[in-house]
Amino acid sequence: MKRSALIFLGLLLLLPSKAPARSKPPASSPDTSNSPDREIEEISNRLKDTSQPSASSAAASPQETRSIGIFKYPVNPTGVQRLLPDISLIGTFAGAYFSREPVGDTGVDPKRTGINLQEIEVAFQSIIDPYFRADVMLSFGESGVELEEGYFTTLALVKGLQIRGGKMRLPFGRQNQKHTETWDFADNALASKYFLGPDGLKELGVEVSYLIPVPFFLQLQGTFSNGDNGTSFGGTRVKDFLYQGRVTTSFDPSANTSILIGGSAALGFNATGPGNQTKIYGGDFLFKWKPQSYRSVTWQSEYLFRQFDDPSGVQNDGGLYSYVDWQFIKRWHAGIRYDQVGLPSHLVAKEYRVTPALTFNPTEFTRIRAQYEYDKVAAVNGAHAAFLQFEFSMGPHGAHPF
């Protein structure tokens, strides 16, 4: 005991000189010779003083700062912080070559041979109070800026229940809910583009969702929105609203694998005549195998089926995509996607597309992606396209959605 006490004293003397950045708590360092009672009391008092996150370090170093991305704000030692939201910005550019130039609205996809600004997205995100958080994302394109999403989310309703309201990407399938920077390819899936629109199904509306308390993931989402989407909806009467719902289930067959299955439906009115309805149904499937922290295989597939009333009758169209993304080392992904629309085919021509891509993420905050596409529409000759995409992200760590 004597020897260990001496060694401990020796260590105590030596420690401060080799730990320059250490922020000492206000109380003296706990001494192992103390009785647990006294020591626990000391720690308890210290914890009471630190009712605010990082207060222990704030008390120790007067130059304590709060960092938001690359910015740094001094925090008043009395604990007053500036309550700024998290601000982040993600820029996506692509050099593109098309053997046949795209026509019409391509959304955020590269639109011409040459250099394309796909999107600069600016996000403001914050917890508002104990009951709500809010997320606002603005999307700057080559021709202007639009509100990508802007919604509040409840945090403290009855367990399992949540309400979101504002402008949001509706929970239809998987691709539609994802922002450009979380896509595994440089451009949108064909079926999603043709049936939900080049910019996706984003509406002003309200979502009520419920996580059903069973031992596996089972989630119901229902949305009510204006239905302004010009691709499949956009009914002309004031009360032409869009009603949409989704059920998602997920389970882990083994420690390293996850499966997610979802079904979505949307019912609204289109602009081809008063009362003309559009119904879209979708099914999606995701399989992920992640044997190690930096290796994974993702297989994602989705099928969309649309019934579109127009003056000549009910038009049935459908389309699917299926892709595999393989993370073979920490920073590298290889992927291949197959797209087909025209299953069945009526308003939308039969088209298929094969898309291999290779992605390198130097860090979590930058991405370089090379992608090739072979696209064939009905009887027209096949077309080739190639992209070299670059993406950067500034600001706080964006968490990666599943």
Add this chain to the structure above:
Amino acid sequence: MKKILFLLFTLLPLTASAKVNVVGTLPVFASLAEEVGGDRVEATSLARGDQDPHFLDAKPAFVVKLNQADLLIHGGLELEIGWLPPILVQARNPKINSNTPGNVDLSQGVAILEVPQTIVNRSMGDVHPRGNPHCWLDPNNVKVMAVNIAQHLSEIDPQGKDYYNERLKGFVAKLNQRIDEWRQSTASWKGKQVITYHKSLSYLTDWTGLEAVANVEPKPGIPPSSRYVDELIDKTAGWKVKGILMESFYPRKLPDYLSQKTNIPLVMIPTDVGEAGIKNYFDLIDALIKKIGQVLS
């Protein structure tokens, strides 16, 4: 439909449990909750011991666990920032929202190392702006964590307060006794040089007096290039490095190469509970001391 609903609601009571349902982001946090909570808690973790705590998927199975939790224990200091925030929102569980009794930030009250003293930007790599979060590898910090957990448990389960305090006392007493033993067995470590893969061992080196002369990662979170490793090989000539310490989830290729070229042994070390034979915090530190001790002597 009615049948399904009926089935769902009859299943509900099965999922409910009389015990306090504790979810730790890492196995070591769940294990500390078991030490303090004993029979009154049921503790599980999201990550496994052999996974990099920075890189987990925000998968739906985690959402379910958090939805059913009475207490969430996380490391704080943005350790889990890449995956915990979205699942916490999706879990729709007001009991464990931040700054509620059901949410334990284990970094509170702990002496934090490597708090940046300059303006942080990401040319420094993935630096945690509020300091190094791997603080459970210093047993003195674990005392603070245990008290923190006991306080939160007592708040959400007041009937168990005396029980938790009794167990906390027992845990701290045992920890103090083991700290004395660990100090003796690491007394000769002071000043001995090691290379660590990531900055995850700063607390261990700080506490034991080991000197981490370099990291295999050139900057936190940035994998090394072979050129960087070649430079490192040249530098080792001027050092007396006894071992290269790395966790099993990092890629082995370049550390293996470094080890071969320099004849410095590569030691795979655990930093969390749940790896082979490591059932609790004491096992973890025992295993660390044994594995590192072998190359130092």
